[in-house]
Amino acid sequence: MTITAAGEGNTTGSFHGLRVLDFSTTIAGPHCARMLSDMGAEVIKIESAEGETMRARPPVRNGCSSLYGQLNAGKKSLVLDLKAPEAIEVIRRLVTTTDIVVENFRPGVMRRLKLDYACLQPLNPKLIYCSISGYGQTGPSAELPAYAPVIHAASGYDMAHLSYQPGRSRPDYCGIYHADVLTGVYAFGAISAALYQRQISGTGQHIDVSMLESMLSLTPNEVQGAQFEVKPPSRPMFGPLQTADGYVMVTIASEKTFQCLMRASGRPGWIDDPRFAKYADRRDHWTELMDGVETWSRTITTEKCLTELNAHGVPCSAYRTVAEALRDPQLAHRGALAEVEDAGGTFRVVNLPFRMSGTRVAAGTRAAALGEHTLALLRESGLSEDRIAAMAGKSPQAERC
Secondary structure (H helix, E strand, O other): OOHHHHHHHHOOOOOOOOEEEEOOOOOHHHHHHHHHHHOOOEEEEEEOOOOOHHHHOOOEEOOEEHHHHHHHOOOEEEEOOOOOHHHHHHHHHHHOOOOEEEEOOOOOHHHHOOOOHHHHHHHOOOOEEEEEEOOOOOOOOOOOOOOHHHHHHHOOHHHHHHOOOOOOOOOOOOOOOHHHHHHHHHHHHHHHHHHHHHHHHOOOEEEEEEHHHHHHOOOHHHHHHOOOOOOOOOOOOOOEEEOOOOEEEEOOOOHHHHHHHHHHOOOHHHHOOOOOOOHHHHHHOHHHHHHHHHHHHOOOOHHHHHHHHHHOOOOEEEOOOHHHHHOOHHHHHHOOEEEEEEOOEEEEEEOOOOOEOOEOOOOOOEOOOOOOOHHHHHHHOOOOHHHHHHHHOOOOOOOOO
16 A cells, blocks of 8 residues: 555644744745645745735736745735834744744845844744855855846856757756755755754754755766866767657666666667777767667657667656646656645645655645735734734735735
């Protein structure tokens, strides 16, 4: 029986009972905070009266962004004007019952608001405060503005990727934000470690997560190659293999998979060929090797090619669109997609990519409307009804996305 089939619904999340204040915007911080929410934490998203910028990002249905919903499912929405003294007072009161703060403002912003770790830690010594930024909280680049595409360029990632594209000299355009998602995951891991340490020490701490350093972790080969000369193969080792009607990706990462590919492509004699038998020689003759394999693959369809490769245990895949990947029966088997609702209707989001036998891991079923929980949280903070009425009068109505 799979873990999913065992029934996650009968368990609680690992972080059940924890409270998170999420000041973050865009992708990196919200992704981290949604991971915390998926693990059972109560996440309160702090937004301006205009709403977080992602609420306007397409696809938008009936005024509601499903992209915003994917990043913020399961969170509560509290609208506050952080430039107003009464809003800072509300935050300070909520911090006393908060376990985790997540923020990704440019370094210095939270300090000017008097909401930085130094200001909030005396109110709650157990507070874990996670700051996500482009370059880290201190240093010569700390206050530079940064978004994922900038960090891709600054980290060397884009030029490293370009080096694997034969005949090209212009860097790629960017539409997939690796730095944001990766940094959010690192922040989640650091918060989890800090929670464990808090169990031992009884105190929280400040976490400083750098997008630049997160992206560097994606290039271990290149980090070492920047320090020590490495002779490149005759052509990039991983790329599309042409078939009669498309392309497949084949990865030869071990002696076993090399031998399996030779057998699948009808060239078992190449296993002992001096050009290919040893890894170092194989790299020097990689173009010859793959040209020979492609002579075989061009004669058959993609479907037939995949059937032969899989039968021989060769790691491979067709090149799929995301829409095609979402229809994969394997994702349905694992319950990889969850249905979320907002005022625009329903949509699917990706669950966290792990399952736990004793823990519920699941996305929240709703994406909150802007300011939906403002009144309840203002009351919880202990403000008088008159002050709550004055503050709430400046907030949007809950039915607006």
